[in-house]
Amino acid sequence: GQQVMQIPQYQHVQEGEDFTTYCNSSTTLSNIQWYKQRPGGHPVFLIQLVKSGEVKKQKRLTFQFGEAKKNSSLHITATQTTDVGTYFCAVDAGNNRKLIWGLGTSLAVNP
Amino acid sequence: NAGVTQTPKFQVLKTGQSMTLQCAQDMNHEYMSWYRQDPGMGLRLIHYSVGAGITDQGEVPNGYNVSRSTTEDFPLRLLSAAPSQTSVYFCASSYSNDSPLHFGNGTRLTVT
Numbered sequence: 712g713q714q715v716m717q718i719p720q721y722q723h724v725q726e727g728e729d730f731t732t733y734c735n736s737s738t739t740l741s742n743i744q745w746y747k748q749r750p751g752g753h754p755v756f757l758i759q760l761v762k763s764g765e766v767k768k769q770k771r772l773t774f775q776f777g778e779a780k781k782n783s784s785l786h787i788t789a790t791q792t793t794d795v796g797t798y799f800c801a802v803d804a805g806n807n808r809k810l811i812w813g814l815g816t817s818l819a820v821n822p
Numbered sequence: 823n824a825g826v827t828q829t830p831k832f833q834v835l836k837t838g839q840s841m842t843l844q845c846a847q848d849m850n851h852e853y854m855s856w857y858r859q860d861p862g863m864g865l866r867l868i869h870y871s872v873g874a875g876i877t878d879q880g881e882v883p884n885g886y887n888v889s890r891s892t893t894e895d896f897p898l899r900l901l902s903a904a905p906s907q908t909s910v911y912f913c914a915s916s917y918s919n920d921s922p923l924h925f926g927n928g929t930r931l932t933v934t
Contacts (some may be wrong), residue, residue, distance in 0.1 A: 723879060741920075742920065744923075746923075753864070753912055753925040753926065753927055753928050754914075754923070754925050755925070756922040756923060757864070757926070759922060770873075799864070799865065802866075803920060809867055809870065809880060809881075812864050812865045812866075813864065814862070814863070814864040815864055
């Protein structure tokens with residue numbers, strides 16, 4: 712079945728450093744969603760990308776969808792302690808009824 | 823709006839016991855789903871529903887039953903709890919099956 716690889720699994724940064732997580736698929740994706748889960752919390756929707764080459768920004772967060780629609784990235788500029796958590800990508804499984812989730816990237820930020 | 827409400831927040835069961843995890847949403851969402859989250863495994867889909875009266879299996883359905891008699895409610899039943907079902911369970915809903923998911927706060931289940 713379809714799988715999505717998310718890297719890295721863990722990232723530890725100093726506050727103020729940048730952070731990037733990548734989501735890669737072997738098949739063309741119709742769309743991709745990004746979620747953030749704080750420690751002890753539940754996943755919270757961040758954004759959905761649909762178009763080839765799409766770039767969307769939310770304050771210090773930049774989301775990109777690859778030209779071939781097989782990969783995506785989430786970049787955080789100048790991390791803050793409030794960015795701590797696990798970032799997940801989720802993609803349509805192809806039958807339009809299920810999401811396939813990456814294993815997530817856990818971000819730790821040293822103050 | 824309360825969003826997605828899950829109860830209970832915590833539960834401890836003995837092997838072989840049964841229980842129902844409750845999930846309700848007040849957003850009139852058609853799509854509802856249950857996930858389990860285990861360390862290193864990410865989120866795995868157990869069952870989902872695209873509308874009242876319609877349910878289907880996800881990635882890891884064994885040992886769990888669901889029903890969708892109303893748009894609002896989507897309970898998850900564990901028929902005979904096993905230690906392998908120790909996990910955090912999340913209910914989620916969305917307007918349609920490709921819309922962003924709204925998650926409940928989760929139920930932390932321990933089976934001894």
